[in-house]
Amino acid sequence: RWFLSRAFPIRHSSGEIIRWFGTNTDVTQLRETEDAWKMAHAELQRHTQSLETTVVERTAALRETVQELEEFSYSLSHDLRAPLRAMKGFAQILERNNAAQLDADGRVYLGRIASAAGRLDQLIQDVLAYSRVVREPIALEPVDTERLVRQLIDENPALYPANADIEVRTPLLPVLGHEAYLMQVISNLVFNAVKFVHPGQRPRVRIWTEPVDSEVRLNVRDDGIGIPADAQQRLFAMFQRVHGHHVYEGTGMGLAIARKAVERMDGTVGVESEPGKGSLFWVRLRKASP
Numbered sequence: 001r002w003f004l005s006r007a008f009p010i011r012h013s014s015g016e017i018i019r020w021f022g023t024n025t026d027v028t029q030l031r032e033t034e035d036a037w038k039m040a041h042a043e044l045q046r047h048t049q050s051l052e053t054t055v056v057e058r059t060a061a062l063r064e065t066v067q068e069l070e071e072f073s074y075s076l077s078h079d080l081r082a083p084l085r086a087m088k089g090f091a092q093i094l095e096r097n098n099a100a101q102l103d104a105d106g107r108v109y110l111g112r113i114a115s116a117a118g119r120l121d122q123l124i125q126d127v128l129a130y131s132r133v134v135r136e137p138i139a140l141e142p143v144d145t146e147r148l149v150r151q152l153i154d155e156n157p158a159l160y161p162a163n164a165d166i167e168v169r170t171p172l173l174p175v176l177g178h179e180a181y182l183m184q185v186i187s188n189l190v191f192n193a194v195k196f197v198h199p200g201q202r203p204r205v206r207i208w209t210e211p212v213d214s215e216v217r218l219n220v221r222d223d224g225i226g227i228p229a230d231a232q233q234r235l236f237a238m239f240q241r242v243h244g245h246h247v248y249e250g251t252g253m254g255l256a257i258a259r260k261a262v263e264r265m266d267g268t269v270g271v272e273s274e275p276g277k278g279s280l281f282w283v284r285l286r287k288a289s290p
């Protein structure tokens, strides 16, 4: 067995030892417990180490798979455009050269082929835009939000006063972002805001920014048809639409692209809405200056 032994000499004033005082303690159990604890600790460290290695390996494998999938979807979308161009081209030739030989039904079917090809082309372009936003390396820098919004409105007749009532509450605060990505986000939100109104209604849109902690919140509010609560979150996923494409054209990719672009700029995006009362889409990004 293991013993812990201690002995103290008790001395006379002259220095000579007159007696010993000592203890002799059985520490076998203590030592055994200590050894067991050391072994358990070493074992735990081994497990932690191997768990960390597994996580690192699996994460790398997963990242590789995601990248392969992204590359696959990019090249697939790219290659899909060639046969589509042929379809569109031949439909146009048929319409130009052979329309007279077709009866009324034939012309309707030809029109449907052309418009379906157009929709498919838009879809492919949106998927490509999404893949680009996912893949491209970007650097964040200060972006003049107000200039982008001005430019968007100036360059798009659909946003002129004759077609829509757009109020920009200046000044719009600058943010830390990427100019092309932010333009893509703002234009997707503003075009949705003017698109999703009741048929015949003149769109009314308010755009403003506000500081929130170390961030800027950019708001785009409309008074359109609104979105049911249970659909609001899924809208930011690919191909999600709440309103049918016969009334409101679209591919369901705009908000997915916007969310991915905002994420790439280290920001967040969200929506508050009530059917019939319009929607408020917001984006939060870091302030341009501290």
Ligand code: ADP
Pocket: 188, 192, 193, 196, 222, 224, 225, 226, 227, 235, 240, 241, 242, 243, 249, 250, 251, 252, 253, 254, 255, 256, 279
């Ligand atoms: P798209 O506009 O091509 O349909 P989006 O991804 O931009 O695709 O939007 C997804 C769906 O979210 C739309 O189809 C629509 O149902 C809904 N939505 C987006 N913005 C608004 C809005 N401002 N008001 C009402 N619904 C909206």
